[in-house]
Amino acid sequence: MTRQKILITGASSGLGAGMARQFAAKGRDLALCARRAENLEELKAELTATYPSITVAVAALDVNDHEAVPKVFQELSEELGGVDTVIVNAGIGKGYPIGGGKPWHNIATIETNLVSALVQIETAMAMFKAAGRGHLVLVSSVLGNKGVPGVKAAYAASKAGVTSLGESLRAEYPSGPIKITVLEPGYIESEMTAKSNSTMLMVDNETGVKAMVEAIEKEKGRAVVPGWPWWPLVELMKVLPPKYTKRFA
Template sequence: MTRQKILITGASSGLGAGMARAFAARGRDLALCARRTERLDELKAELLERHPGITVAVAALDVNDHEQVPKVFGALRDELGGIDRVIVNAGIGKGYPLGGGKLWANKATIETNLVAALVQIETAIEMFTAAGGGHLVLISSVLGNVGVPGHKAAYCASKAGLSSLGQSLRAEYSSGPIKVTVIEPGYIESEMTAKSNTTLLMVDNETGVRAMVDAIEKEKARAVVPGWPWRPLVELMKVLPTRFVHRFA
């Protein structure tokens, strides 16, 4: 099934902008939202210049403003004439060792990556139920499979929670018109990974996004991307003693 009208949160940069470019190249209509509207406007202009046959709607959205999420989703749906797929992508990578005195950083990560994601999920499911179907995509992380000591502890916990929500939804909507996919990216070049100074096993944005979009289009229940080397590494990380896991993370 072709999902023609796609909503992406956190679309102003990184993986969100990369997915927007990839879907635009496939002729899809896009609803893009993020906090940085100037970047969204630039991205919209770029996409329409390259692919004049598509429709691109943009809107300002801070996903932590929970009351605005259903309003913005609804306005974008109305502008496009419907939404077939929602990609819950907005997230941050702040963090500090637990007990290190920077609760605000860990709290912000949990609130943005998990609580705000829950609000987006609720909104999308309600929208799809009213429309008679749709495809919900949750952008988690390979680090949602394992706890990592240090500044990534809260990030891992937030992504583990998001993956768990996806698993619950897949069980609830195991049949019927609503499909649920959880994508677990490894290290893909983006603003977030640049700030983390992570270089081990990093792939460029285009390669990583291509793997993500291919998995999304197949509507897989769960996909670790890129498959090599991350699929075997994820399984290895699950069984390694915790003190060794940080070498991959």
């Protein structure tokens, strides 16, 4: 099934902006939201100039403003004439070693990546139930498969929660008009990974996002992206003793 109208959160840069560009090239109409409204307007101008046949709606949204999420989703849906797919992508990569005296970094990561993701999921699922169809895409991470020490501990925990929510929804909606996809990106070039000390197996934004978009278009239930070499590495991570997971930090 081709989903024509796609809403992406966290779309002002990184993976969100990358997905917007690739979906625009496929002729999809887009509803884009993020905190940085100026970046969204620039992206909208770029996409509509390059692909004049598509519709691009943008709105400022801080996903931690939980009351704003359903309002903005509804406004964007109305502007686009409905939404077929919601991609829960907004997230941050803050972190500090647990017990190191800066708990607010980890709290912010859990709040944005997990609690606010749940608010977006609740909103999207309510919209899809009302419409009788839809495709929910959750952007998790390969690090959601295993605890990771140090600064990425809270990030890994937040993404494990996102993956678990996706698995729960896949069990609840195993077939039918509402589809659930959980994406587990490896290290893909973005603003977030630029702040990371790890460059292991990093792929460029275009390559990584292409794998994400392909998995979304195929409506896979779960996809590690890019598949090679990350799929076998994820299976290895699951069985590694905890002391070895620092290699992925």
